[in-house]
Amino acid sequence: MVNAIEAKEIVLKDLFDSKFLFNIPGYQRPFSWEEDNFNQLFDDLYEALENEEEAYFLGSIIMQTKSLESDDSGFYDVVDGQQRLTTLTILMATMRDLSSSQSAKRVLHSKIYQEPNEYENKSENVRLKVRDKDKQFFKEHVLEMGGTKRSIEGIKLTDSQKKVVNAIEVFSKKFQIDKENIDQELLDEFIKFLLNKTVLVYVKTSDLTSAFRLFSVLNARGLELxxxxxxxxxxxxxxxxxxxxxxxxxxxxxxxxxxxxxxxxxxxxxxxxxxxxxxxxxxxxxxxxxxxxxxxxxxxxxxxxxxxxxxxxxxxxxxxAEICHQQDSVMFFNLMTLMRDHLKISEWIPPFIAFALKFPQENYFLPFLKQLEKKVVTNWVRGLTPTERIVEMNKALQIIEQNTNAVEIINHPNFNVKNIKKELEVTFTDNYFYQRNFCKYILLRLDIFLSENSNIKKSYAGTISIEHVLPQNPTQGGEWEHKFNSDQREVYTNRIGNLVLLSRKKNSSANNRPFNEKKISYYQKGITDFDLTKEILSYNDWTPLTIDKRQNECIQRLKSIWVD
Known part of the structure; x- marks a missing residue:
């Protein structure tokens, strides 16, 4: 059966009448319109009134039918339009309490509050039910007769309640001649225009999915769900x-x-x-x-x-990134924050959560995280497609679900990558390693490896740049051109052995300095906290042989992290 969708144009006086009772469901955000929204709404209405427009269109309301009576009156959840409906309710309540006309007060009050009527089988009700947290405040300061003039002194207001008070203040000032007097003529004309000339379109359906599909198409002024x-x-x-x-x-x-x-x-x-x-x-x-x-x-x-x-x-x-297992807490923090903040993928998080839920003993967390990282990073480095990587992580989820022993999961063959050892070596020795999207992560992982025994928490936040020791564009005729000919620069510049990390943006002019000057300017003035970079201080010169040596050291370290 196809769910019927009804769309209809309606004037405001009929929308806020006996056929409609509205509820703001719990999933909706709190009332959040700002002063600019209130001013814009009023000014648009006032301009339409001044220009004697036949009608002013106020947008659409999307609602889900929750119950329907034989007379076609209904109770509806507001899917889209709650900010407008709430604001219009506050506006009508404010005008009700400012008006000197008992007739106007009675009409406006009927639009926001349904009196009990035993002859029509109508129970006492409000036209718009707001979220439970704000229900009592909204009743006392908006819905009840005289509520908008009630003092808020001594009340600790929530953010949404502050918005309600702000709306009342904005709308009240619009009708003030001075602090003591209200422009009753303007107020009277505005009430008539609002009730009779303001038009909305309501769209209603009994199916929540249909309602939200409509919402995604029609939503304009509201806040996206x-x-x-x-x-x-x-x-x-x-x-x-x-x-x-x-x-x-x-x-x-x-x-x-x-x-x-x-x-x-x-x-x-x-x-x-x-x-x-x-x-x-x-x-x-x-x-x-x-x-x-x-x-x-x-x-x-x-x-x-x-x-x-x-x-x-x-x-x-x-x-x-906190665990109570003291022995592993620092390394867990360092590795978790690195993966969380610098992996460009997130498919590893569901397996970690599933493992932590099933095996809450925290001494297992770091060993499992290391195995998970090994699988995730090597899949990324090898160039697996997103779909292929997701399949691999779903295999990990199945392994977790099917096994009752944490150690067996940690040691499962699925996490063994020795069979791709040669493939990884080829990738890590690439002459264009710098240009690979995983370059920074690998360098940061090496930095963690070097500090693993220091018991120091590392948070790789802020600006982190990759620095070439042998610069990418050396000064013509300078030291670097004498040490490396053009063919050597092509081979060595972007290799992992030539790359370090800096906790600041690059300085292109300083980057071209001779090696010993770079050591002083970059590595001895607090520019870096990276152990990977501090290693450069142990080198007296930077040549092709130096880069080869460091390249080999980096690759051996990476193999010890993930392969050996």
């Missing part, structure tokens, strides 16, 4: 009402701690752990079709509790 928003709604909707508020708080705490972008990433990682295949549809659709529909017990409380457990692992072990 994410996968986490959609899944929040899906999971909260199946939890009984007495428990829903608790689980909504759990979700929002996760969102506050991680941030929306990180939460969206995490939800994608969880999807990979469940399905172990490359995504073929949107993450939201795959959750519905391949996770929830196959195991309904996962949906609701079970999923939010699982999300909370995974979020704690992700936050503590990946984002904060």
């Amino acid at each position: 994410t996968t986490s928003d959609l899944l929040k709604s899906e999971n909260l909707s199946v939890i009984v009402e007495r428990e829903r508020e608790y689980y909504q708080r759990v979700w929002e705490t996760i969102e506050d701690e991680l941030g929306r972008d990180e939460l969206d990433k995490l939800i994608g990682f969880i999807r990979t752990i469940f399905i172990k295949e490359k995504a073929r549809k949107s993450i939201y659709e795959e959750y519905i079709e391949m996770i929830y529909n196959k195991n309904r017990s996962i949906k609701g409380k079970g999923f939010i509790e699982h999300l909370n457990r995974v979020a704690n692992v992700y936050k503590d072990k990946v984002l904060n």
Whole structure:
């Protein structure tokens, strides 16, 4: 059965009437319009009023039908347009409380509040139900008669409540002649125009997926919803009402701690752990079709509790890179932050999370992370396609799922790369190593290797540049041209043996200095904290033989990290 989608143009007085009751679902962001938005809305309406326009179009509202009565009145979740509907409600409440006309007060109040009516079987209700966190404040300071004039002194306001107060202040000032007097004539005309000449288009459907597809096409002024928003709604909707508020708080705490972008990433990682295949549809659709529909017990409380457990692992072990196992804590921090911040790929994170959830003993974390890094980096260096790399990581997920012994997983043949030893050597000896997209990561990994016994935490943040000891463009007739002829420069300049790291941007003029001057200017003035670069101090000269020697040292170190 195809879900019906209805689209209709409607004036504001009919949208805020007995046929419609709106709810802001828990997945929506808090009220977040700013003063500029309030001013823009009012000024646009005022200009249309002044120009005696027949109608002013205020955009579209997308809503999901939650219940429908026989008289075609309904209760709807607002998918798109909550910022506009909330602002319009505040505007009508402000005008209600400013007006000296009892008739205007009564009409405006009816637009935001449904009085009980036993003859029409109408219960007491509000036209717009906001998020639970703000419900009481919104009731007392907007919905109730005189609420917009109620004092907020002594109330600790949330960010969204501050926005509500700001909107009331902005709209109130628009009708003030001075501090004591309201322009009742303007107010009266504005009320009539707003109710009768302001037009919106509502789009409604009973299917949430259809509603969000429409949202993605029609959304203009609103704030874009994410996968986490959609899944929040899906999971909260199946939890009984007495428990829903608790689980909504759990979700929002996760969102506050991680941030929306990180939460969206995490939800994608969880999807990979469940399905172990490359995504073929949107993450939201795959959750519905391949996770929830196959195991309904996962949906609701079970999923939010699982999300909370995974979020704690992700936050503590990946984002904060912390473990309590003292012996491994520094190396774990250094390697995890390097992988997190400098690998250009993220498919390794789901296997790490899956392993950490299944084997919470932290003495296993560093050995597994090293094996995982070996597999990920060698796949990257060998030039596997994104699809091929994902397949390899999904194999790792299957190994974790199928084994009950952490040591057996760590020592699994899947993580052994000795069979590609020669292939890796060829890549590492490439004369154009500098131009490979993994160059900086490899150099940073060598730096960690050199400091492995120092027990010093390294955070590779900020500006990090790759420096050529033998410069790329040496000064004509200078020392470097005497030490390296043009053929030698072609061979040696971009080799790994000629590359070091600097914690600053390159200085092209200093880069061309003679070797001993470069040592002084770059390596003895706090320009670098890299052990890889400090090694240069032990060299008295820089020649083709020097680079060959250092090249061999670098390759032997890389082999000891990943192959031997």
